Amino acid sequence: MSQSLEPATANPTTYISHHLTNNSIGEGFWTWNLDTLIISALLAGLIMFVSYIAGKNIDPDKPTGLQNVLEGLLEFVEKQVKEMFDGYNPIIGPLALTVFVWIFLMNAMDLIPVDLIPLLLSFVGVEYVKVVPTTDLATTFAMSLTVFAMIVYYNIKVKGAWGYAKLFLFHPFAASNPIVKVILMPVNMLMTTIEELSKPVSMSLRLFGNMFAGELIFMLIALMPFWVQFVPGGIWAIFHILVITLQAYIFMLLTIAYLSVAHQNEEH
């Protein structure tokens, strides 16, 4: 894959930093990472296209081809939701499915040879491209923060504003004595805030870290002599199939689990 790029790999530092730079326009807040946005949007568009085609041609009697595949996937996701999610919320299923498929596809961009798309785009004058959207913190945080917003929303919706506040005041350290309760309040508030905030942060950083590391290793492999690349490259690619699926799966499971907790209305 990188035979023709021998000159580019001659300077490893430049090569790697080049590959880890987003193609962005704008400054500060108004930074648009064009590669991340466009590739993830293209993949989202692919999902929408397939969903639309499949949803339009549903035949309840004779599921064929695409419908079979999607039904299997849907049942898989639905099973996870049923097992983990207590309560009823019709958005959890589609949310979990979307999370799984979208992350999987974005991660799968990792399996495209690291230099292929940048090389092709370099012919039309695009200098920087980061192909895998999930190696951009903006993507992973976008998803985890959306999920976090839903967690807060459903916490308040199910428990009520006071119920949600009580979670911060009397959790995780509960006491029966009113004075001890008050003393524990600041500690509880700190702990619960950390607990809640760690959810989106851990979700997005886990995904980002795995994908970023995976991409980095592909780059390191690309720096090797071309005649030996296929050995580590092949091994890492095969292993990475597992990683990208697992990361998508973990993100989906955590989404379901956190939202399930948000739907609990139990006094501790």
Add this chain to the structure above:
Amino acid sequence: MNVTATLIGQMGTFMVLIWFVMRYLWEPMTAAMADRQKRISDGLAAADRGRNELELAQKKSADYLKEAKQQAADIVSQANKRASEVMEENNVALQAERQRQLEAARVEIEQEMNRAKAQLREQVSDLVVSGVEKILEREIDSKAHADFVEKLADKL
């Protein structure tokens, strides 16, 4: 990690994608699957019911068959009985008829014999009277001796 427009943009894409998948894939597909599941279970229940009904019908038909066979056997035996009865009745009637005819013939023969006897007697008496007349010529008054001759003839 800075909060950038990229983050906001990705959130937007994510939310649109969730909505789209829910609206155009999840909902129709789960509905279709639930529908199929329901129809399959309905079909299985119907098949079960059908099997039960078939079993019942088979049992009933076997019962009917048994009853019909019984009835047929009864009818045949009744017919046989009736036939033998009729035959016996016929025999009795035939016997009676023969007896009657025999009796009638006997009576007729007797009558015929009596008539022949009477005729013969008359002819004999006539013959005797004319014979005696010839023998006795005039001395005998046929009227006066008619009684006598009658008696004689009767003895024959």
